[in-house]
Amino acid sequence: xxxxxxxxxxxxxxxxxxxxxxxxxxxxxxxxxxxxxxxxxxxxxxxxxxxxxxxxxxxxxxxxxxxxxxxxxxxxxxxxxxxxxxxxxxxxxxxxxxxxxxxxxxxxxxxxxxxxxxxxxxxxxxxxxxxxxxxxxxxxxxxxxxxxxxxxxxxxxxxxxxxxxxxxxxxxxxxxxxxxxxxxxxxxxxxxxxxxxxxxxxxxxxxxxxxxxxxxxxxxxxxxxxxxxxxxxxxxxxxxxxxxxxx
Amino acid sequence: xxxxxxxxxxxxxxxxxxxxxxxxxxxxxxxxxxxxxxxxxxxxxxxxxxxxxxxxxxxxxxxxxxxxxxxxxxxxxxxxxxxxxxxxxxxxxxxxxxxxxxxxxxxxxxxxxxxxxxxxxxxxxxxxxxxxxxxxxxxxxxxxxxxxxxxxxxxxxxxxxxxxxxxxxxxxxxxxxxxxxxxxxxxxxxxxxxxxxxxxxxxxxxxxxxxxxxxxxxxxxxxxxxxxxxxxxxxxxxxxxxxxxxx
Numbered sequence: 001x002x003x004x005x006x007x008x009x010x011x012x013x014x015x016x017x018x019x020x021x022x023x024x025x026x027x028x029x030x031x032x033x034x035x036x037x038x039x040x041x042x043x044x045x046x047x048x049x050x051x052x053x054x055x056x057x058x059x060x061x062x063x064x065x066x067x068x069x070x071x072x073x074x075x076x077x078x079x080x081x082x083x084x085x086x087x088x089x090x091x092x093x094x095x096x097x098x099x100x101x102x103x104x105x106x107x108x109x110x111x112x113x114x115x116x117x118x119x120x121x122x123x124x125x126x127x128x129x130x131x132x133x134x135x136x137x138x139x140x141x142x143x144x145x146x147x148x149x150x151x152x153x154x155x156x157x158x159x160x161x162x163x164x165x166x167x168x169x170x171x172x173x174x175x176x177x178x179x180x181x182x183x184x185x186x187x188x189x190x191x192x193x194x195x196x197x198x199x200x201x202x203x204x205x206x207x208x209x210x211x212x213x214x215x216x217x218x219x220x221x222x223x224x225x226x227x228x229x230x231x232x233x234x235x236x237x238x239x240x241x242x243x244x245x246x247x
Numbered sequence: 248x249x250x251x252x253x254x255x256x257x258x259x260x261x262x263x264x265x266x267x268x269x270x271x272x273x274x275x276x277x278x279x280x281x282x283x284x285x286x287x288x289x290x291x292x293x294x295x296x297x298x299x300x301x302x303x304x305x306x307x308x309x310x311x312x313x314x315x316x317x318x319x320x321x322x323x324x325x326x327x328x329x330x331x332x333x334x335x336x337x338x339x340x341x342x343x344x345x346x347x348x349x350x351x352x353x354x355x356x357x358x359x360x361x362x363x364x365x366x367x368x369x370x371x372x373x374x375x376x377x378x379x380x381x382x383x384x385x386x387x388x389x390x391x392x393x394x395x396x397x398x399x400x401x402x403x404x405x406x407x408x409x410x411x412x413x414x415x416x417x418x419x420x421x422x423x424x425x426x427x428x429x430x431x432x433x434x435x436x437x438x439x440x441x442x443x444x445x446x447x448x449x450x451x452x453x454x455x456x457x458x459x460x461x462x463x464x465x466x467x468x469x470x471x472x473x474x475x476x477x478x479x480x481x482x483x484x485x486x487x488x489x490x491x492x493x494x
Contacts, residue, residue, distance in 0.1 A: 024396060024399075027394070027396060028396070028399055029401075030389065030391075030392045030394075031389055031392055031393060031399070032388065032389055033389040033391070042488045055394065055396070056392065056394050057392070075420055077333045101394075124390050138342060139406075140406075140409065140410060140413070141279065141409075142277065142278055142279055142280040142409070144277075144280070145277045145303065145304070146278060147274070147277075147278065147302065147303050148278050149271060149274060149275070149302070149398075149402075151396075151399070152271075152274075152275055152278070152398070152399065152402045155399045155402060155403065156402065156403065156406055157385075159386075159403055162387065162388075162389070163387060166387070
């Protein structure tokens with residue numbers, strides 16, 4: 001039962017430079033019962049070093065899905081959690097490991113897809129990629145040295161989820177209605193719609209966008225829209241456009 | 248204050264085969280505020296791959312202490328914790344991570360030395376090495392795949408201790424009297440004394456020792472003798488010997 005529910009959680013590695021880290025991440029995942037690994041533009045994959053470091057988790061490497069962007073990798077996900085070792089230019093909520101685990105397991109119980117996203121070895125996630133995440137979590141480290149290896153970060157996050165999932169593996173918990181939450185694909189459609197609408201009403205100058213869309217995304221990412229709210233917002237945008245175009 | 252107390256904890260790697268794992272373990276330690284690394288008969292050290300994988304934790308590698316046996320590496324330690332991914336032929340107590348953390352921090356608060364011991368990549372710790380440990384702890388893993396990378400195991404143990412130490416970092420907790428607990432060196436002296444005594448009384452045949460000493464060690468390791476009990480036992484052994492030799 002617990003093993004099954006972890007099936008809804010994917011690990012996403014963005015532009016990994018060292019293939020050894022991909023293999024080591026696969027091994028780390030498997031020790032904690034995870035199996036679904038997605039890669040966004042890996043530098044070298046498939047690769048012999050990845051296979052060597054996977055050391056028995058070859059099945060995970062064999063089933064890897066490779067994508068051209070983070071958005072593509074998390075398209076069908078309801079919850080997208082970014083990971084960071086440092087507090088940076090992030091304005092979406094930063095959750096403690098416990099809090100983030102609670103949210104992830106709520107999603108998983110309603111059979112919704114969840115992604116946990118790990119950035120580049122050197123520079124983490126870009127601002128654009130951070131905007132794709134609904135929530136962030138941080139692994140606690142020493143103040144003097146926070147340089148976690150990528151596979152170590154995957155190991156720690158998977159370990160916390162594995163422990164949490166075992167501790168909370170009660171079948172009697174109420175299932176959350178799957179239709180309540182929207183997918184990342186829907187959210188992106190909403191953002192495109194919103195942006196188009198803002199341009200049409202001359203609020204957003206596509207030549208000088210500044211940080212407008214970024215801020216709006218941060219707001220709505222944080223809000224975790226449900227289906228009904230989503231329909232209403234899309235309806236409003238359409239109504240605005242219809243009105244504008246009539247003129 | 249907390250950083251200081253972690254100074255009393257050493258990580259001991261026994262006969263590590265891959266030098267990369269030594270470097271990666273040093274990095275893992277440093278991210279969680281640990282600094283003291285001891286190696287027992289490493290296959291290759293110092294080594295360029297160890298340095299490369301340490302990635303900023305070179306100071307830990309520079310201060311590594313190399314030993315010829317596990318006993319030597321933990322000689323001045325009051326508490327020696329073995330780690331294992333599997334339940335094997337172990338009869339000393341296996342503690343949960345929380346319980347083991349409590350015992351470690353109690354030792355550290357009384358400024359006693361603690362060792363956490365990690366075995367070979369392929370075969371873990373030998374029976375003889377297991378007997379050196381007072382307690383064991385196990386990292387929870389998937390039933391289907393428990394093959395944690397060595398540096399990942401170090402990462403997880405250090406992470407749990409780091410978190411626990413932060414959560415329990417209260418100065419007002421009563422210090423435990425340092426003299427209460429005995430060192431591993433004293434314990435070994437007791438075992439030698441005991442064995443000698445058993446031979447002298449013809450209970451132990453050195454030609455056919457069977458598992459007698461091993462079982463006795465497991466018993467006393469589990470008991471965590473204090474100084475007073477130790478003195479009494481040594482006194483009893485001496486008295487026995489004196490009596491036997493008089494005949």
